[in-house]
Amino acid sequence: MFSSRLATTARCCRRQSLRYLSTSELVNEQKTTRGRVIFSGIQPTGILHLQLGNYLGAISNWVKLQNDAQPEDDVLFTIVGWHALTLPQNPKELSAARTNMLATLLAFGIDPKRSVVFHQDDNQWHTELAWILNCITPIGKLRRMTTWKSRLATSRNANDESEVDESMLNAGLFTYPVLQAADILAYRATHVPVGEDQTQHLELSRDLADSFNRTFSRRKRFFPIPSQLITPTKRVLSLKDPSSKMSKSAPDPASRIELTDTAAQISRKIRAAVTDSIEGITYDPVARPGASNLLAILAACTNEPVEEVAVRYAGKGHSDLKNDLADALEEMLRGPRAEFQRLREENGYLAAVAREGAEKAKERSSKTMREVRNMVGLC
Template identity: 70%
Template structure:
């Protein structure tokens, strides 16, 4: 999870030659997201995270959060660790008052969608200083060349150049956190010796770096046993949820047009208005699924299929005779039905400040207990104990 744009979830990187000798399939960098995993891979330790900045949108929910809940409900033998990654949020300017409120709201969202703090470790990353301690140690064995090759760094540099209308913007204009945050992300995962990380296909590079860093540490500080497992990607099954205004782009919290996204807190009327204004096409002879020639219409069909947990071809077949107006009405109804429960639960939980603080405190205590075991060994191996 997981983590650059507001509300975006973790993670993923390049295949490393060192695998898990005791796990027959662990040499692979990814496995399908499924509850029917070979028993030889149990128990798994699964980590993911989400930034606290902004209420999650429909794409976050269908692409990540609903899958976290599935992992929780369908895999009782796995250890699940889900974090709100406040330190990552600081790589971009934040209003301190708004960030403090967003941290609490994000915890309320995670509880509202169905995560159970009795079943998983649910905590604020910034409440556990061992994340930054491990990140510093890992940064000392990570070449800057690797970090400069990260797509996230290149895209941030390109955005800076566009904003300044210059093709030769110096890297010194960007803060160091933007370059090194993938190391902190690796520390988030490795601190709990996670074996699996739920990711989307477009997030592989970050997890590959985590694998490379784990491999580098294991080789640099050899001992009778390897310090870190090489985390495997759990590829989430949901298709990308695209912008309602630009079907060539993912739905994003950072997009300038608020009508491009549906938030988990949107009312039925707000959802209907956003869907009615969604981009489609000028073809009036019915609804078909064709992402190339009809991207806007196809995006609506994908949203409807995701909400109904059906194959998009089956949904498209059912909707063939509809007009765009009829399709939008059905999409709006399906989205509202999907998020109505989490929306109501969020409004209830966000007012229970004492309960939220209690969940955060207990989650941080559990996270510290797990990570302390790792850091004792890390400090011993690098010579700090």
């Protein structure tokens, strides 16, 4: 009996201490008790609408996270179809894009045996949790979200965000940060790899997790406070204007490397890339943005520090750098490009992967939602 009372006291003390851990301490606690839960999502576009920056900035990091995960970690990647609906979509094109994106992820190295990969819209728990979170989300927080302006500006081909306003805003786009929070919290994710443009939304997810805990789960932190996972990000700049990011929406196709580009197209675009008239190669993003951009892309292709690549090319010319970069890009993209084409002929296999991923996602999130429904009084 005495040992039992000691154990009970220890558990109570442990729960109390967890309430006052800092975020970093809480993450460490989660890692030691149940492993990390890594979660991220991507819009359904697919290889036909992806450029090099998408791969180096997101998908390649996902593959690394998957491959570096420990046995006790849980890694989930989702294709966010419901988020796509916040802007006008052609239904047939969206349906094809969902499948294209799944094939793209698999072609570039996401392994359904090591990660849970699924379509967000195959798991209804996301929308139920989003509604519950909507009911505790202050309108003021949503009004402070700025991403909807950039998304509207892009969809309407506006020159800048000043050309769009709330009269163009629908409720789905206004509240999609809450759905994004539900995506994360449905799996009680501890770590979320996101780009700089999504940091504000992750902060909302953290706020909503904390708000839910304080409102419905004061005795314990039911939802972990998700931590932004810092991964090496490669900011790929335009080949024609190295002061701006490489973008699919840029009017000049020569400004970007698309993942479907042939070897000849890659070579032609790299040869025409903007550099400068200074002899020799140095890495100086401020004074020499064009040459520095090419060095950074080559470093990303070869997985080397950009400074080391710059030293190797110090006595060479721009043509040497461009030729080697074109070869490195083709070497990196050739295999995934062919694998994507093969997978698009395997619709049965892709459907099976999506179905199995959805089942795994539902199994994990249903455990969360049974407790959530109980805490808010829906059972």
